[in-house]
Amino acid sequence: MRLNKSMKKHKKISAITCLLLTLVVTIIVLYPFVWVLSTALKNNTELFVFPPKMIPDQAVWRNFIDAWRLIDFPRSFFNSFMVSVPTALLTVVVCSMAAYAMTRMKFKYATAVFMIYLSTMMIPMVVRLIPSFILVKNMGLMNTYLGLILPLTAWSVPFGTFLIRQFFLVLPKELNEAAYVDGASHFQIFIRIILPNTVPGMITLGTYVFLQSWNNLLWPLVALNKESMYPVTLAMASLTGPSVEFIPPWNQVMAATLISILPILILYLLLQKYFIQSVALSGVKG
Structure with a gap:
């Protein structure tokens, strides 16, 4: 009985560990794409603000129109x-x-x-x-x-x-x-x-x-x-x-x-x- 409980606990810990590692890797992989999208939606004054903002105050979708013309x-x-x-x-x-x-x-x-x-x-x-x-x-x-x-x-x-x-x-x-x-x-x-x-x-x-x-x-x-x-x-x-x-x-x-x-x-x-x-x-x- 104790062995079964120990195995279940071990499996639960392993599952949580795998989930956390997957979450960390996902964040590491997606962060550059999120940052690129965030920068693409900023106006010129927000580009060099310190500390940098992940979410711009107002999304500037016109940047994509200007980018298409580059x-x-x-x-x-x-x-x-x-x-x-x-x-x-x-x-x-x-x-x-x-x-x-x-x-x-x-x-x-x-x-x-x-x-x-x-x-x-x-x-x-x-x-x-x-x-x-x-x-x-x-x-x-x-x-x-x-x-x-x-x-x-x-x-x-x-x-x-x-x-x-x-x-x-x-x-x-x-x-x-x-x-x-x-x-x-x-x-x-x-x-x-x-x-x-x-x-x-x-x-x-x-x-x-x-x-x-x-x-x-x-x-x-x-x-x-x-x-x-x-x-x-x-x-x-x-x-x-x-x-x-x-x-x-x-x-x-x-x-x-x-x-x-x-x-x-x-x-x-x-x-x-x-x-x-x-x-x-x-x-x-x-």
Whole structure:
């Protein structure tokens, strides 16, 4: 009897501790977003008040109208979509085919090839910039969407292959064997059996790559010098810095920041259920 009470008390303490830790982490994660929203709604006089105010005396929604005029948001959004969407789709296609070959097709040194794939993830992005820049320049792809898409896709393939491979390992190989008996080819098995059963993984990888491409600043900074080709990240970066002659008020900059993250926030809210499904499925088998 005492043992049961002790176990119940221990579980209760553990649950409360986990709840408190979750609450602390949530506050830490959300605080910057709340502060950005607070700054975006302040007037110019409240920006540098000490001690700072979290809640402005009066919300200035006009800051968002002024922020929309700071940069060409429609063009920047279009550029970001023209890079992020093809990058996500191309990465999913390449990674799914590579993962199928590594999990369903028997060939020599399959494990070694997979380890080489994983080893490329340890190469820092900064190290890849110079050879990628040389390749893109020699191919005549500077200031083009393709010049942005191809390197971003190549950098996403190792992790994407690893992720999709985990989903393919969950599926029983008896499905392949039954399809072989019926005379199906590898392509038919891949299209009709494997892909329909790994849709959450595909959407998860596509969403992840889309977000990574949308938020990427370093590669567009290297590969672009035409302002009409700037994605949202580069357009936002052009608002501030030592080379900028006029820096807008910080309330307008924060409002522009909120506008810039709105598309990816909506996308994540729409597709977050697939992230949860992918965690559950990919953790079944290693």
